[in-house]
Amino acid sequence: MTMLMDPAPSADALALATSVREYLAETHGPEVLRRLDAASGRDPAIWQGLVAMGLPGLMVPEDAGGMGLGLEEAALIAAECGRVCLAEPLVDTAFIAVPWLLAHGDTALLADIAAGNRTIPLPHAINPWVDGGEGLHSVDPLRRLGTAPSDPPTDPHLLNLGALMTAAQLVGLAEAMQDQAVAYAKLREQFGQPIGAFQAIKHQLASCTVAIEFAKPVVWQAAAALAAGRSSAAIHVSHAKVAASDAAWAMAETAIQVHGAMGYTYEVDLHFWMKRTWALCGAWGSRAFHLARLDDAIIGGAHPIGPEHTFA
Amino acid sequence: MQLQYTERQQAFRAEVRAWMAAHVPKTPLVTLECREGFDQHVAWERTLASGNWGMVTWPEDYGGRGLDLIEWLIFEEEYFRAGAPLRANQNGIFLLGPTIMEFGTAEQKARFLTSMARGEVIWAQAWSEPGAGSDMAAIKTKAIRDGDHYVITGQKTWSSRASFADWGFGLFRTDPDSKRHRGLSFILFDLNSPGITRRPIRQLHGHPGFAELFFDEVRVPVENCIAGEGKGWDVAMATAGFERGLMLRSPGRFQATARRLVELYRRHAHNAAPAAREAVLQAWMGTQAYAYNTYSVAARIMAGGRIGAEASLNKIFWSELDRAMHRTAMQLLGAAAELKQFGDGTANDWLDGYIFSLSGPIYAGSNEVQRNITAERLLGLPRLGAG
Numbered sequence: 001m002t003m004l005m006d007p008a009p010s011a012d013a014l015a016l017a018t019s020v021r022e023y024l025a026e027t028h029g030p031e032v033l034r035r036l037d038a039a040s041g042r043d044p045a046i047w048q049g050l051v052a053m054g055l056p057g058l059m060v061p062e063d064a065g066g067m068g069l070g071l072e073e074a075a076l077i078a079a080e081c082g083r084v085c086l087a088e089p090l091v092d093t094a095f096i097a098v099p100w101l102l103a104h105g106d107t108a109l110l111a112d113i114a115a116g117n118r119t120i121p122l123p124h125a126i127n128p129w130v131d132g133g134e135g136l137h138s139v140d141p142l143r144r145l146g147t148a149p150s151d152p153p154t155d156p157h158l159l160n161l162g163a164l165m166t167a168a169q170l171v172g173l174a175e176a177m178q179d180q181a182v183a184y185a186k187l188r189e190q191f192g193q194p195i196g197a198f199q200a201i202k203h204q205l206a207s208c209t210v211a212i213e214f215a216k217p218v219v220w221q222a223a224a225a226l227a228a229g230r231s232s233a234a235i236h237v238s239h240a241k242v243a244a245s246d247a248a249w250a251m252a253e254t255a256i257q258v259h260g261a262m263g264y265t266y267e268v269d270l271h272f273w274m275k276r277t278w279a280l281c282g283a284w285g286s287r288a289f290h291l292a293r294l295d296d297a298i299i300g301g302a303h304p305i306g307p308e309h310t311f312a
Numbered sequence: 313m314q315l316q317y318t319e320r321q322q323a324f325r326a327e328v329r330a331w332m333a334a335h336v337p338k339t340p341l342v343t344l345e346c347r348e349g350f351d352q353h354v355a356w357e358r359t360l361a362s363g364n365w366g367m368v369t370w371p372e373d374y375g376g377r378g379l380d381l382i383e384w385l386i387f388e389e390e391y392f393r394a395g396a397p398l399r400a401n402q403n404g405i406f407l408l409g410p411t412i413m414e415f416g417t418a419e420q421k422a423r424f425l426t427s428m429a430r431g432e433v434i435w436a437q438a439w440s441e442p443g444a445g446s447d448m449a450a451i452k453t454k455a456i457r458d459g460d461h462y463v464i465t466g467q468k469t470w471s472s473r474a475s476f477a478d479w480g481f482g483l484f485r486t487d488p489d490s491k492r493h494r495g496l497s498f499i500l501f502d503l504n505s506p507g508i509t510r511r512p513i514r515q516l517h518g519h520p521g522f523a524e525l526f527f528d529e530v531r532v533p534v535e536n537c538i539a540g541e542g543k544g545w546d547v548a549m550a551t552a553g554f555e556r557g558l559m560l561r562s563p564g565r566f567q568a569t570a571r572r573l574v575e576l577y578r579r580h581a582h583n584a585a586p587a588a589r590e591a592v593l594q595a596w597m598g599t600q601a602y603a604y605n606t607y608s609v610a611a612r613i614m615a616g617g618r619i620g621a622e623a624s625l626n627k628i629f630w631s632e633l634d635r636a637m638h639r640t641a642m643q644l645l646g647a648a649a650e651l652k653q654f655g656d657g658t659a660n661d662w663l664d665g666y667i668f669s670l671s672g673p674i675y676a677g678s679n680e681v682q683r684n685i686t687a688e689r690l691l692g693l694p695r696l697g698a699g
């Protein structure tokens with residue numbers, strides 16, 4: 001059998017992500033976001049549903065009650081969490097903390113995590129807050145940010161996991177905003193036609209589509225590199241974070257523009273996705289931080305750039 | 313070409329600076345988009361009026377100082393330099409005011425301008441309707457003549473400040489059989505008239521910055537019509553010209569943002585991306601170019617010229633510049649950008665500013681429509697369909 005150099009996720013991973021997508025589409029629509037926002041709280045039933053799907057244990061080894069899957073599957077599901085603007089601490093606990101604990105051989109909490117009995121807020125020196133806590137207010141009404149501890153960890157592997165999963169969520173956020181903008185452009189009529197008939201609208205949406213489609217393989221490539229423990233993984237993660245952030249940020253600006261004044265309201269749900277996007281674009285390493293890492297590696301010469309190194 | 317401020321202009325600048333230093337509130341006001349903040353901003357309008365700063369270009373008889381547009385620009389520069397509050401009566405003084413000055417009768421001027429300059433009556437603009445946003449000629453709300461009144465029935469939307477304002481100026485269909493641009497009239501109405509229901513609409517940030525207005529047989533005296541029945545479209549286009557071309561967004565506002573951005577960059581220089589450095593320089597260059605252009609427009613108007621389709625260029629330029637500056641600030645702030653208050657408790661004005669900057673390419677005629685106008689009217693490119 002020939003080895004195909006294909007960074008696209010495997011068919012099994014995609015099938016799993018599809019089932020998660022379908023479940024979340026059914027149970028976690030915009031009305032849920034509105035309800036959570038109005039009640040300014042969490043609904044334990046949402047977490048219980050994720051537990052019933054086995055998602056907190058996705059990366060927990062089977063002998064500790066999990067599914068034993070890897071970062072590639074986790075990244076795909078993180079994208080699904082972004083797509084529905086999930087506010088549960090699933091990504092942090094299951095896709096960032098678990099692989100980090102595993103990397104350190106720290107297995108004590110894994111069974112509890114897989115059973116859905118424990119979530120783990122993760123401080124890191126790169127972030128001025130902890131996701132999961134109290135004391136700080138995000139523009140995103142569904143994010144619960146706590147003040148950072150005085151001496152947060154600086155572990156680079158944790159940072160890479162955080163940045164990768166943030167990039168993956170941004171892909172899902174971007175695609176969700178794309179869907180909303182496209183749907184609105186078909187529906188809203190001005191000058192006797194759907195606004196989507198105007199090239200000014202078409203071209204903006206098409207440009208965002210290009211950016212999103214070319215961010216996706218970068219994110220999957222980063223997941224594969226980090227999963228394989230390649231020394232170049234940090235570079236791929238930085239690439240993924242920059243590409244996904246830029247695509248999602250541009251998509252948010254385009255989506256509101258396409259919606260006109262509607263997009264500037266709290267009544268249209270788009271704002272939940274835009275706000276999460278603004279938050280995640282800065283989280284786990286700003287654009288500047290990740291560009292500086294690429295700069296050191298590519299211009300500085302630490303990372304090989306010849307034709308045989310495309311997948312280095 | 314005149315590139316030096318005159319002594320008189322310099323003295324005027326010093327006077328404004330001194331007054332602002334003495335009067336601008338030391339602690340920022342609560343946002344204009346809620347009741348408490350609105351009242352604070354109205355109080356500020358009255359403080360301004362007490363110093364005769366309500367609208368410096370208007371004749372003294374109407375609460376102004378009879379100054380020219382260059383002096384107005386200087387006033388604006390100093391206003392924003394001082395970090396003075398946003399103007400609650402912006403739509404009155406910058407949009408309706410110049411419109412009444414140009415098209416109003418002597419009686420209308422006396423009746424509406426003075427109270428506007430004094431901050432006694434706060435105005436809201438009521439043009440858009442659910443079915444008439446970019447396509448304003450699709451306006452349906454009717455104002456039917458009945459003796460010496462119009463009877464208004466229909467719905468307006470996105471009316472900024474209308475949740476709390478006193479009066480509105482709108483475009484209404486006075487000829488029920490008319491189509492598109494014809495048969496529209498520009499009418500002023502008391503927002504507390506019987507038959508008007510206001511529904512505040514929450515904006516992105518959660519405050520009711522604009523409102524929907526429902527009109528159920530609202531009676532408005534015919535003398536509230538500006539420039540005569542059926543002339544509404546032409547009057548509105550002139551107002552839109554002031555809005556896009558000059559008055560709504562003076563360069564001082566953006567220059568103040570660019571200066572703050574330079575400060576922000578200096579604090580973050582050690583961990584900023586190279587692109588951010590260039591973006592900060594672009595901000596300074598862009599606001600300078602905008603200032604040069606605005607001074608020329610002002611000089612042209614003072615020489616008797618008018619604002620034409622080139623107002624569209626202006627609208628595109630300032631709105632995209634403002635968004636780019638705030639986007640750069642958000643990137644410089646990195647993971648702190650999402651915080652409403654920073655760890656030290658200070659408010660994250662850049663976040664609020666970024667959110668507001670996203671509306672710039674939408675209101676006052678969307679930038680897509682401004683690009684169509686630029687291409688078709690300034691460049692003479694062929695029109696495709698109705699757009």
Ligand SMILES: Cc1cc2nc3c(=O)[nH]c(=O)nc-3n(C[C@H](O)[C@H](O)[C@H](O)COP(=O)(O)OP(=O)(O)OC[C@H]3O[C@@H](n4cnc5c(N)ncnc54)[C@H](O)[C@@H]3O)c2cc1C
Binds near residue numbers: 195436445522
């Ligand atoms: C913050 C804010 C304050 C406002 N304040 C007021 C106010 O005080 N008073 C008032 O009357 N209105 C106000 N408005 C409304 C504003 O005037 C409208 O939003 C604007 O005219 C656009 O209309 P719309 O929102 O219906 O968008 P639509 O017209 O539905 O446009 C949606 C999208 O389609 C695009 N589009 C439409 N037609 C074309 C075309 N021919 N070619 C290419 N693209 C096209 C638009 O550019 C936009 O991207 C405000 C809006 C905002 C956001």
